[in-house]
Amino acid sequence: MADQGSVRQRKKRGTTPAVGSDEDVFSKAITRNQKSTGPVAPKGYNLGHSIGLSVVTLLAFFTRFYKISHPNEVVFDEVHFGKFASFYLQRTYFFDVHPPFGKLLFALMGWFVGFDGDFKFDNIGDSYIDNRVPYVAFRTMPALLGSLTVPVVYMTMWESGYSLPAALLAAGLVLxxxxxxxxxxxxxxxxxxxxxxxxxILAYVRFYKMRHAPFSRKWWKWLLLTGVALSCVISTKYVGVFTFVTIGTAVAIDLWGLLDVNTGLTLQEFGYHFGARIVGLIVVPFCFYLFWFQVHFAILYRSGTGDDFMTPAFQETLADNMMTLSSVNINYYDTITLRHKDTKAYLHSHVAKYPLRYDDGRISSQGQQVTGYPHNDTNNQWIILPAANLAEKKTGLGVKNGDVVRLHHVITDTILLSHDVASPYYPTNQEFTTVDQETALNRINDTLFEIKIEGARGGADFKTMAGQFKLIHFPSKVAMWTHTKPLPEWGFKQQEINGNKNVQQTSNLWFVEDITSLQDNDPRNDKTPKVVKTLPFLVKYFELQRAMFHHNNALTSSHPYASHPIQWPYLLRGVSFWTKNDTREQIYFLGNPVGWWLASSLLAVFAGIIGADQVTKRRGVDALDFRTRSKLYNSTGYFFIAWATHYIAFFVMGRQLFLHHYLPAHLASSLVTGALLDFVFNSEGQDETVPDHVKAAQSGKKPAVRTLTGVLPSSPSAPNSANSLSWIVAGVILAAVLGGFLFFAPLTYGSPGLSVEQILQRKWLGYDLHFAK
Incomplete structure (x- = not known):
C-alpha cells in the first residue's frame, strides 16, 4: 500500500491534508492503508486455525517422541554426530565437513545432562545402556525441533491466507x-x-506481510528474524545456501517491484529498502555464522583427531599437540624419513626396476622404482643434500622453506630424480625414479627439488612433523604425489609415486617424520617447552573453510545406500539405518510413499497450470480472476521456488547423495500441495474487483499509490473459506497418508520385528529391506 515516498507525492499534489509533519501524515496514511486492506478475519476462522494448529502440534510431538528410547544402540550416522558432541565436551579438536551450529546443540544437551564425553560412538550397534550414555537426552534435541517443524509449516499456510483444510493437508504431509x-x-x-x-520461509512471509508499514518495529523484527533463521540454516549444513537462494529470489523480485516508478519511491528511499535487506539478510546471518565458528575454536583448544587436517601453524594453537611438541629443525646431510600426509605412506625405494612395458603398452624408463610403503624400514631413509655439489661438507646448516635440495637414497646409494616419462598409472603425470651418482651429476637439473612448506613464510625453518610441505620438481614444477591404488606384482603392491601437475592439491603434502641420524649429543635434542601459539580468528576460519570445502567435494566414493536426485521424488530407494538379527527389527529410512507421490505429482500439476494460464492469456482468454492468479503466482509460486532451489542444485553435485537430502524440498512440496487444494476447490470465481494500480496500468494512467507485490504469499483481502468438497478431499488424502505412515511405521521406529511375509508386503518398489528371506 502506501509508503512515505508516495504520501509525500500526494501531499504535493494536494490530495493529502497538509496537517502536521510529514511523519504524522505518513503514520496516518499507513493506518488508513492497513485498515483498508480488507475485512478482518472472522472469529471462527481464527478459532478453527488455532484448533488445527494445536492438534497437529500435539500429534507431531507424539510421532517424534514415541519409542524414542528404542533402539538403545548407536544408529547409522549417530556414530559421527554423537562422537562430535563427545569431542566438544572433552575440548579436543576434531574435523567435520559441516558447520558447527547443529553439533554445538548436541554438545549443549550433553552438558545439560552431565555427560562427560568418554563414550565415542565408535560403531553402529554399540550399547548405550552398557556404556551409561544419556542418549535419550541427545535424541530429544532433534525430536523437539522436528516436532516444532510441523506447526511452523501449518503457520506458514495460515499466515499466507490459506483455508483450514489446506493448512491441515500441508502440515499433515510432514506430520x-x-x-x-x-x-x-x-x-x-x-x-x-x-x-x-x-x-x-515463515519469517519472510511475516516480513512481507508488513510491506505496507516499511521500517516499522514489526517490519524490522521479521526482517531480522528471517536473517537469524537463515544463519541457523547455513550454520548447520552448507546445503542451507539453497534457503538463501529461495529468500533471495523473493527479495530480488520484491526489490524489482519497489524500483518501479509507480510505487512513488525515490531512488534514495529505494536505497534504504535495499540497504535494510542487505543488513538483515546478509550481514546479520554472516555475523551469526562467524560467531558459531568462534565458539567452535574457543571450545576445542586441545589436540585431537582433527589435527591432521590442519596446517602446522594451526596445530601450534592447540595444547598437547604431539606434532609441534616433538618437532626438530632439519639440517643438510641429515638422514630423514618422509611420509605422505593423507595416506601415511613412506617415500621408499628399492633395487627393483620399472618394467619395460606397462599393461597398456606404454614404455617406462626401466629406472629404479620409487614407491610409497606403509611400514618403516631402512629403504625409507634419505639424506637431504644442498643443490650444489660442495667440495667441503658443511654440517649444522639448517634447511629453509624455499630451498632447492636433492635427496640421496641411503641403501641403494642413488639420487631421486623425476623426468618427462609417464608414470605407471597416470600418463599425464611424471615418473619418479633414482639414478646413480654419476648419472645424477650429468642430469643435475632433473634431481633438483624445491621445498615449499604449507602456510609458512619464505626462509622459515624446515622441521620434522610440524613442517608439512610440497616437494616441487624444480625444472618441471610438478609436485611429488601418491595415492592408494596399489601397483601390480612387479611393484610389490606398493603405492605409486609420481609428479602431479596440479600443484595446488592438498594431497601433495608430505612431512618429515624423523631424523634417523640425530646423535644423542646433538643440541637439537634439548627441547625447550613449547608455548601454545595464537592465530587471528579469520586466519583459522579461512583455513578451516578451505579444508571443509575440499573434503566435502572429495566425498565421491560409492556407498551402498547412495541415491541419485532423480530417484528422490518417486521414493525409489531408502537407507538401512539399523538392524537387530535376534528380533528381526530394523530401521529403514524411507518416506511415506502416499504423501511423496502425491506431492511430486502436484508439482507437475502446478507447472501445467502455470503453462496453461500463460497460453490462454496469450489467446485472450482470462480464465482466472485477479485474486486467484495473484495468489497462484505469488504464494504457490514462492513455495514452488523453495522446492526447486532445494532440489535442482543436487543434480550438479559430484559428492555422495542420500534420500535425506530431499527432505527440505519435500517440505516445500507439501506447501505447494496444500496451496493447490485451495486453488482447485476454494477459488472464489471470477472477481472483477481489480486493484487500482492494475486498472491504472491498463488505462495508461499513473496512480498515486501502488500496492507492492512480489513472489511471496500475498495478504488476501479476506481469508479463504473452505467449502465441503475441500474438506472431503483433504480428509481422504490425510486418511490415505496416515494409512501409509502406519503401514511403514515398524520400519521407522524399528519395532516391532516383522515376519518375512510382512517385509515382502512393504517392498513396494523393491526396497532392499533386511530379513526378506
Whole structure:
C-alpha cells in the first residue's frame, strides 16, 4: 500500500491534508492503508486455525517422541554426530565437513545432562545402556525441533491466507511422513536444518506481510528474524545456501517491484529498502555464522583427531599437540624419513626396476622404482643434500622453506630424480625414479627439488612433523604425489609415486617424520617447552573453510545406500539405518510413499497450470480472476521456488547423495500441495474487483499509490473459506497418508520385528529391506 515516498507525492499534489509533519501524515496514511486492506478475519476462522494448529502440534510431538528410547544402540550416522558432541565436551579438536551450529546443540544437551564425553560412538550397534550414555537426552534435541517443524509449516499456510483444510493437508504431509519422523528422532543434523529452513520461509512471509508499514518495529523484527533463521540454516549444513537462494529470489523480485516508478519511491528511499535487506539478510546471518565458528575454536583448544587436517601453524594453537611438541629443525646431510600426509605412506625405494612395458603398452624408463610403503624400514631413509655439489661438507646448516635440495637414497646409494616419462598409472603425470651418482651429476637439473612448506613464510625453518610441505620438481614444477591404488606384482603392491601437475592439491603434502641420524649429543635434542601459539580468528576460519570445502567435494566414493536426485521424488530407494538379527527389527529410512507421490505429482500439476494460464492469456482468454492468479503466482509460486532451489542444485553435485537430502524440498512440496487444494476447490470465481494500480496500468494512467507485490504469499483481502468438497478431499488424502505412515511405521521406529511375509508386503518398489528371506 502506501509508503512515505508516495504520501509525500500526494501531499504535493494536494490530495493529502497538509496537517502536521510529514511523519504524522505518513503514520496516518499507513493506518488508513492497513485498515483498508480488507475485512478482518472472522472469529471462527481464527478459532478453527488455532484448533488445527494445536492438534497437529500435539500429534507431531507424539510421532517424534514415541519409542524414542528404542533402539538403545548407536544408529547409522549417530556414530559421527554423537562422537562430535563427545569431542566438544572433552575440548579436543576434531574435523567435520559441516558447520558447527547443529553439533554445538548436541554438545549443549550433553552438558545439560552431565555427560562427560568418554563414550565415542565408535560403531553402529554399540550399547548405550552398557556404556551409561544419556542418549535419550541427545535424541530429544532433534525430536523437539522436528516436532516444532510441523506447526511452523501449518503457520506458514495460515499466515499466507490459506483455508483450514489446506493448512491441515500441508502440515499433515510432514506430520505423517516416515522419513521426517525417522530423521528427526535420532542424533542427526537434519532436524536442525529443516526446522531452520521452515522458520526462514515463515519469517519472510511475516516480513512481507508488513510491506505496507516499511521500517516499522514489526517490519524490522521479521526482517531480522528471517536473517537469524537463515544463519541457523547455513550454520548447520552448507546445503542451507539453497534457503538463501529461495529468500533471495523473493527479495530480488520484491526489490524489482519497489524500483518501479509507480510505487512513488525515490531512488534514495529505494536505497534504504535495499540497504535494510542487505543488513538483515546478509550481514546479520554472516555475523551469526562467524560467531558459531568462534565458539567452535574457543571450545576445542586441545589436540585431537582433527589435527591432521590442519596446517602446522594451526596445530601450534592447540595444547598437547604431539606434532609441534616433538618437532626438530632439519639440517643438510641429515638422514630423514618422509611420509605422505593423507595416506601415511613412506617415500621408499628399492633395487627393483620399472618394467619395460606397462599393461597398456606404454614404455617406462626401466629406472629404479620409487614407491610409497606403509611400514618403516631402512629403504625409507634419505639424506637431504644442498643443490650444489660442495667440495667441503658443511654440517649444522639448517634447511629453509624455499630451498632447492636433492635427496640421496641411503641403501641403494642413488639420487631421486623425476623426468618427462609417464608414470605407471597416470600418463599425464611424471615418473619418479633414482639414478646413480654419476648419472645424477650429468642430469643435475632433473634431481633438483624445491621445498615449499604449507602456510609458512619464505626462509622459515624446515622441521620434522610440524613442517608439512610440497616437494616441487624444480625444472618441471610438478609436485611429488601418491595415492592408494596399489601397483601390480612387479611393484610389490606398493603405492605409486609420481609428479602431479596440479600443484595446488592438498594431497601433495608430505612431512618429515624423523631424523634417523640425530646423535644423542646433538643440541637439537634439548627441547625447550613449547608455548601454545595464537592465530587471528579469520586466519583459522579461512583455513578451516578451505579444508571443509575440499573434503566435502572429495566425498565421491560409492556407498551402498547412495541415491541419485532423480530417484528422490518417486521414493525409489531408502537407507538401512539399523538392524537387530535376534528380533528381526530394523530401521529403514524411507518416506511415506502416499504423501511423496502425491506431492511430486502436484508439482507437475502446478507447472501445467502455470503453462496453461500463460497460453490462454496469450489467446485472450482470462480464465482466472485477479485474486486467484495473484495468489497462484505469488504464494504457490514462492513455495514452488523453495522446492526447486532445494532440489535442482543436487543434480550438479559430484559428492555422495542420500534420500535425506530431499527432505527440505519435500517440505516445500507439501506447501505447494496444500496451496493447490485451495486453488482447485476454494477459488472464489471470477472477481472483477481489480486493484487500482492494475486498472491504472491498463488505462495508461499513473496512480498515486501502488500496492507492492512480489513472489511471496500475498495478504488476501479476506481469508479463504473452505467449502465441503475441500474438506472431503483433504480428509481422504490425510486418511490415505496416515494409512501409509502406519503401514511403514515398524520400519521407522524399528519395532516391532516383522515376519518375512510382512517385509515382502512393504517392498513396494523393491526396497532392499533386511530379513526378506
Amino acid at each position: 505423517f511422513d516416515n522419513a521426517h519422523v525417522a530423521q528427526t528422532r535420532l542424533i542427526l543434523l537434519d532436524a536442525t536444518l529443516i526446522f531452520s529452513m521452515a522458520c526462514s
